Amino acid sequence: MVSVNQERTPRKRTYLMSPPEHFAVEYAINPWMDTETPVDAGLALKQWEGLRETLAGLGHTVHVLPAEPGLPDMVYAANGAFVVDGVAYGARFRHEQRAAEATAHRAFYESGDWGFVAPSETNEGEGDFAYLPRAYGGLILAGYGFRTEPAAHAEAQEVLNRPAVSLRLVDPRFYHLDTALAALDDQRITYFPGAFSVASQKVLAQLFPDAVLADEVDAFAFGLNLVSDGRNVVLNSESTGLAGKLEAAGYTPVLVELGELKKGGGSVKCCVAELRP
Template sequence: MAKVIASSSQLDFSLSELESMPLPEKVLLVKPTYFTVEYVINPHMEGHIGDVDKLAAQNEWDHLKSAYDELGYYTHVVEGQRGYPDMVFCANQSFPNITKDGKKQVIMSVMHARERQGEVPFIRKVYEESSYEILYLDESKFNSFEGMGDALWHHKKRLIWGGYGFRTSKEVYEPISDLFDTPVIALELTDERFYHLDTCLCILDEATALIYPKAFTDEGIELIESIFENVIEASKYEAEKLFACNATCPDGKNVFIQQGCVDVNHKLKEAGFKVHEYSTYEFLKSGGSVFCMKMLLW
C-alpha cells in the first residue's frame, strides 16, 4: 500500500487493516571515541564547541549500551571514525525495513549537513555484512533524507511516520513509500530546535505516542491524534532542554529516556510503561539523546 498522506482527510485505513511487522531484535551502536562538538548545525550545539567531557560521554554511552544488553538485545558495536564526531548518532544514516517474507532492506541516507555526509559509507558497511539489500535514493532529485531521524516505523505495523522541513525533503517520501510498499504519514516540522521528527515524536506502542505538540502544524497534530488513541504531551522545558521525546521504547513496555524528565516520566508510568532514566547530558550538547544514539535492526 504505497501512498503519502499529508492530511487526515487522506486517511483511508485503520491500524487494524495494516500489515503487522516483527519488532527488531538487534541494536546498532557507534562508539563515542571521537564524539565532540566541532561545528554548529542545529541550535543546541551553539555555545558547546569544545565543551564535551569525553570521559563522561563514554560513561553515558556505556550505561545506555548496558540497558539494551539487560533487555536481551544483541548489540552490534561499530567503531567511531575520526573526523565524524556525530557518527555516534547512528539513527540518522539509514532507514531499515523487513518485508513480509523476511527480506531485509535498507535505504541509505542523504545527509543534509556537509559535515555528516562522510558517515554514511561506514554505516553502509554494517548492512553489507548483515545480508541487507541496500537501496539508494536519486540524489539528483532529493538533496536530504536523514534516516530514522525523520522516518519512524509505527510499533509493529507497516506504517511510516515521516518528518520534513529541516533535514529531510517532503518529496523523498514518495519513493520511500514505493520502495517499501508502505504508506507514509508526512508531518511538517515547524521549529528548528526540533529539527528531526525523533526530537518531537516518540512512538511508544501501537496506540500511544509521546509528542511535543508545538513542533507540529495543526494538520500534523490532527494526523497524530487520528491514529494514536493515547497522546502524551511533553512540556516545552522537558522537550527542548532534556529531549524527552527523543526517548525510545524498543519493546512497547520499557522506555529509555534522558534523566530528569519528571513530568513526562509521571505520565509514562500512569500509562503503564516502565521508565528507565539515563544521563545523556554530554550528547544533548550536540542536539541528540537516547533515540538518536542507536539503530534497531532485524
C-alpha cells in the same frame, strides 16, 4: 484512556550504536550545538556505555559500528539509515559535515544480510522516520522541515512498501522527528504537539487519539528522544514529567544520563538505530 494496570509486553529488539570516540562539537548545524561549550569526551563515552549496557540488560541485541576519525557526530547512529522488514533505506545527509557517515552505515548493511537501497533524496534515516508495524497495517511517520526532504518520504514508501505520513516540523529546536515524537510500541506514540505545524497536529490527533502528549519542559529536555521495547521506555533522566505520564499509561520508564551527548543535539534515540529484520 489506558488503564494503569494494563499489561505491556516487551519485544526483543536489535539495535545499532556507534561509540563517541571522536565526539566533539566542532561546528553548529542545529540550535543545540555551541562550539564554545567544552565536551568531556571521557564522560560522553561513559554515558554512552551506560546506555548500551542498559539496552543489553533489557535483553536486546546491540551491534556496534566502529567510530571513524573526522566524523564527530557518528555517535548519532539513528541517522544512518531506516530499516523495515530487513530492507535498509540509506541516508543522504543535509550537511556536508556528516555526509561521510552514510558511507560507513552503507558498508555495515551491505556486509550483512540486509537489503540496502541507496537514496536519491535527502533524508537522515531514523532521525526523521518512525515505524509502527501494527498501526493501520504498518505505518511510517516521516518528518520534514529542516533535514529530510518530503520527496524522501515518497521514496521510502516505495522502497519499504509501507504508507508514509508526512509531518511538518516548524521549530528548529526540533530539527528531527525523533526529537519530537517516538513510538512507544507497535501502534502507539508519544509526541510534543508544539513541534509540528497546525495541520500536522490535526493529522496526529486523528491517527493517534490515545497518544501520550509531552509538555514543553520534557520536550526541551530531549525526553521524546527515547527508545521503547513496548514496555520498557529508555529516556533522558531529566524527563521526569514524561516518565510519570508513561508510567501512568502502563509503561516502565528507564532513566539514563546523557548530558554530554545532548551538547550535540541528541539523546537516547539519536544514539540508537533499530534493525528490524
